[in-house]
Amino acid sequence: xxxxxxxxxxxxxxxxxxxxxxxxxxxxxxxxxxxxxxxxxxxxxxxxxxxxxxxxxxxxxxxxxxxxxxxxxxxxxxxxxxxxxxxxxxxxxxxxxxxxxxxxxxxxxxxxxxxxxxxxx
Amino acid sequence: xxxxxxxxxxxxxxxxxxxxxxxxxxxxxxxxxxxxxxxxxxxxxxxxxxxxxxxxxxxxxxxxxxxxxxxxxxxxxxxxxxxxxxxxxxxxxxxxxxxxxxxxxxxxxxxxxxxxxxxxxxxxxxxxxxxxxxxxxxxxxxxxxxxxxxxxxxxxxxxxxxxxxxxxxxxxxxxxxxxxxxxxxxxxxxxxxxxxxxxxxxxxxxxxxxxxxxxxxxxxxxxxxxxxxxxxxxxxxxxxxxxxxxxxxxxxxxxxxxxxxxxxxxxxxxxxxxxxxxxxxxxxxxxxxxxxxxxxxxxxxxxxxxxxxxxxxxxxxxxxxxxxxxxxxxxxxxxxxxxxxxxxxxxxxxxxxxxxxxxxxxxxxxxxxxxxxxxxxxxxxxxxxxxxxxxxxxxxxxxxxxxxxxxxxxxxxxxxxxxxxxxxxxxxxxxxxxxxxxxxxxxxxxxxxxxxxxxxxxxxxxxxxxxxxxxxxxxxxxxxxxxxxxxxxxxxxxxxxxxxxxxxxxxxxxxxxxxxxxxxxxxxxxxxxxxxxxxxxxxxxxxxxxxxxxxxxxxxxxxxxxxxxxxxxxxxxxxxxxxxxxxxxxxxxxxxxxxxxxxxxxxxxxxxxxxxxxxxxxxxxxxxxxxxxxxxxxxxxxxxxxxxxxxxxxxxxxxxxxxxxxxxxxxxxxxxxxxxxxxx
Numbered sequence: 001x002x003x004x005x006x007x008x009x010x011x012x013x014x015x016x017x018x019x020x021x022x023x024x025x026x027x028x029x030x031x032x033x034x035x036x037x038x039x040x041x042x043x044x045x046x047x048x049x050x051x052x053x054x055x056x057x058x059x060x061x062x063x064x065x066x067x068x069x070x071x072x073x074x075x076x077x078x079x080x081x082x083x084x085x086x087x088x089x090x091x092x093x094x095x096x097x098x099x100x101x102x103x104x105x106x107x108x109x110x111x112x113x114x115x116x117x118x119x120x121x
Numbered sequence: 122x123x124x125x126x127x128x129x130x131x132x133x134x135x136x137x138x139x140x141x142x143x144x145x146x147x148x149x150x151x152x153x154x155x156x157x158x159x160x161x162x163x164x165x166x167x168x169x170x171x172x173x174x175x176x177x178x179x180x181x182x183x184x185x186x187x188x189x190x191x192x193x194x195x196x197x198x199x200x201x202x203x204x205x206x207x208x209x210x211x212x213x214x215x216x217x218x219x220x221x222x223x224x225x226x227x228x229x230x231x232x233x234x235x236x237x238x239x240x241x242x243x244x245x246x247x248x249x250x251x252x253x254x255x256x257x258x259x260x261x262x263x264x265x266x267x268x269x270x271x272x273x274x275x276x277x278x279x280x281x282x283x284x285x286x287x288x289x290x291x292x293x294x295x296x297x298x299x300x301x302x303x304x305x306x307x308x309x310x311x312x313x314x315x316x317x318x319x320x321x322x323x324x325x326x327x328x329x330x331x332x333x334x335x336x337x338x339x340x341x342x343x344x345x346x347x348x349x350x351x352x353x354x355x356x357x358x359x360x361x362x363x364x365x366x367x368x369x370x371x372x373x374x375x376x377x378x379x380x381x382x383x384x385x386x387x388x389x390x391x392x393x394x395x396x397x398x399x400x401x402x403x404x405x406x407x408x409x410x411x412x413x414x415x416x417x418x419x420x421x422x423x424x425x426x427x428x429x430x431x432x433x434x435x436x437x438x439x440x441x442x443x444x445x446x447x448x449x450x451x452x453x454x455x456x457x458x459x460x461x462x463x464x465x466x467x468x469x470x471x472x473x474x475x476x477x478x479x480x481x482x483x484x485x486x487x488x489x490x491x492x493x494x495x496x497x498x499x500x501x502x503x504x505x506x507x508x509x510x511x512x513x514x515x516x517x518x519x520x521x522x523x524x525x526x527x528x529x530x531x532x533x534x535x536x537x538x539x540x541x542x543x544x545x546x547x548x549x550x551x552x553x554x555x556x557x558x559x560x561x562x563x564x565x566x567x568x569x570x571x572x573x574x575x576x577x578x579x580x581x582x583x584x585x586x587x588x589x590x591x592x593x594x595x596x597x598x599x600x601x602x603x604x605x606x607x608x609x610x611x612x613x614x615x616x617x618x619x620x621x622x623x624x625x626x627x628x629x630x631x632x633x634x635x636x637x638x639x640x641x642x643x644x645x646x647x648x649x650x651x652x653x654x655x656x657x658x659x660x661x662x663x664x665x666x667x668x669x670x671x672x673x674x675x676x677x678x679x680x681x682x683x684x685x686x687x688x689x690x691x692x693x694x695x696x697x698x699x700x701x702x703x704x705x706x707x708x709x710x711x712x713x714x715x716x717x718x719x720x721x722x723x724x725x726x727x728x729x730x731x732x733x734x735x736x737x738x739x740x741x742x743x744x745x746x747x748x749x750x751x752x753x754x755x756x757x758x759x760x761x762x763x764x765x766x767x768x769x770x771x772x773x774x775x776x777x778x779x780x781x782x783x784x785x786x787x788x789x790x791x792x793x794x795x796x797x798x799x800x801x
Binding site for chain 2: 009010011012013015016019048054068074075076077078083090091094097098099100101104105106117118120
């Protein structure tokens with residue numbers, strides 16, 4: 001089963017992502033900020049990464065940039081969560097190497113739709 | 122799929138975010154120019170809103186959204202931070218809290234009033250009326266073009282899509298799901314092997330999709346890459362020609378590009394972006410920014426763990442006692458090992474229960490902010506020693522007494538600005554809240570730079586109330602103790618803040634119930650300080666086990682200065698002892714507790730101290746130190762003031778824990794009457 005890493009400083013968002021995705025059969029691992037996310041992505045093989053943008057320590061943009069420098073992460077889908085649906089943020093994140101985005105608040109089916117779009121079971 | 126559990130997690134998280142929001146707002150009141158704080162506040166609002174909508178807290182999301190929209194103008198620097206804005210933002214924060222905690226009782230008019238006021242403040246009518254949340258993954262509204270017969274399209278992705286995690290084949294598969302497709306790969310742009318960049322995508326595709334399919338469905342397939350790709354789309358039956366395509370769907374014919382420097386999309390003004398990047402350069406300096414890996418545990422579980430450890434320590438004491446009576450090296454070694462483990466476990470468990478006092482301090486900032494505004498006394502609030510750790514229960518029980526002391530300090534201590542000006546003091550008063558370790562205790566001090574305590578007036582009041590005979594010689598410290606007498610108040614005017622039912626006597630009682638004490642120090646005209654001395658923990662203490670007659674007692678080790686032998690010539694008579702030049706009164710516990718039988722030939726004196734007062738306690742035997750698990754006394758024994766609790770010893774019998782503060786008071790009193798009768 002594909003493994004998905006969720007990086008968010010909000011435990012409640014991580015909880016929802018984990019509940020929804022593990023309910024659909026994915027293995028979900030969590031990280032509370034960018035730095036932790038980077039470390040986990042390096043140490044554990046993952047099939048997809050879902051990250052928040054606004055986070056302490058290392059924000060989502062930096063995380064995405066750093067992740068794309070890791071050889072094993074090249075080609076792995078990285079999706080960011082955003083409440084700002086502004087084009088500026090999206091362009092910035094995509095230029096950093098993000099694959100797609102999910103606008104918060106999201107419904108479980110929307111999350112699943114994006115994940116199944118980007119990860120083949 | 123979203124369960125109650127998640128809602129509870131949200132409530133807890135939102136509570137913490139609101140606390141941090143409050144902190145940022147209050148800091149912002151002090152340093153309005155601090156952009157980091159604005160961003161911090163904004164981030165908290167963001168998360169509260171985003172998660173709120175997800176967990177069905179729609180009111181919270183809607184209100185927070187409006188609030189955030191207005192606050193965004195502050196973040197962009199359009200609207201300056203003012204005291205009014207901070208106060209309003211605090212009110213909004215309170216409203217959000219009530220929407221989360223008691224949604225049924227929350228008053229919608231309060232919310233509307235706050236938003237209306239906020240709108241006036243930011244003076245941007247209309248900016249608040251936007252819809253609260255955008256539909257997630259909304260297909261771009263606009264054309265609802267359909268092609269009954271189908272579509273012909275040319276697909277050219279940006280070269281870097283593979284690296285960035287998009288799988289073109291998956292997208293083509295998705296396209297196939299929309300209807301029967303003919304897919305042809307176009308290899309024209311594949312370069313020679315020498316020039317081929319292996320991680321870039323060089324292929325393009327030509328696809329004919331048949332069937333009744335709206336264009337949004339195709340856009341949806343490419344939603345994440347639509348902006349960066351070239352997608353030529355023609356309804357079947359229309360001849361593909363560059364001009365018609367451009368006319369039909371101009372937004373889709375976007376030149377193949379990476380980050381769009383397109384002038385036609387003024388999505389966000391560039392300034393705020395710049396401002397934010399500039400802020401990020403600034404190193405984080407606030408404690409809130411620290412990360413710690415932590416696990417949430419319910420408080421009751423910790424209490425339960427502490428209870429269990431307590432039982433273990435008692436059981437271990439029994440084992441050790443038993444092992445000592447057996448002449449079996451093996452058993453003794455195991456008993457010692459278990460003793461070591463139990464004591465380690467005890468320390469770890471107590472450590473888990475320790476919480477930095479800073480969480481408590483943070484609560485008072487709001488109190489001081491509000492009080493200072495209500496009373497018209499500008500006050501600067503300084504804290505130190507936030508990292509000092511205390512038992513969780515202790516911190517909870519400290520809140521009310523500290524609220525009272527702080528309220529007193531502002532209400533009665535700090536003078537109004539005019540009087541301060543006359544006294545040559547800075548117009549802004551200063552309240553300090555300090556915590557520090559003093560030996561095995563923690564000292565929490567509330568200090569103000571106000572008028573100080575008027576000892577003469579307190580004394581006059583005490584005489585008036587018949588608490589002392591006029592003319593009695595009393596030290597200043599003794600006079601100050603009258604402050605803690607029930608119903609004692611020297612305040613000439615009673616303000617709305619005084620008289621909330623908690624008097625200084627209650628403060629004192631609460632602190633004493635925590636086995637702590639209060640010291641008062643003051644200088645007329647320069648302010649006063651109330652220092653609370655508290656033990657680190659309530660559950661287990663190091664005690665000294667002593668014997669008086671047949672019974673055994675525990676004296677808290679932290680209150681013992683030294684132990685000496687009672688000189689044989691003093692076994693009877695005078696109850697004073699000369700210790701290195703100082704005269705220390707002592708109490709004979711045998712007499713106090715009516716112990717039967719004859720005293721031991723060599724009695725011991727345990728010198729205890731509370732504050733400056735020292736009193737010796739005479740016991741028959743000092744048995745040794747003892748890890749004491751405190752069991753509280755039942756209500757039936759509530760009049761036994763000389764004891765603060767009980768414990769269970771290794772042999773299963775009980776020992777009472779002496780309340781040293783009480784004994785010292787009794788001892789001092791006895792000493793005085795004795796001196797007086799001698800003098801008479």
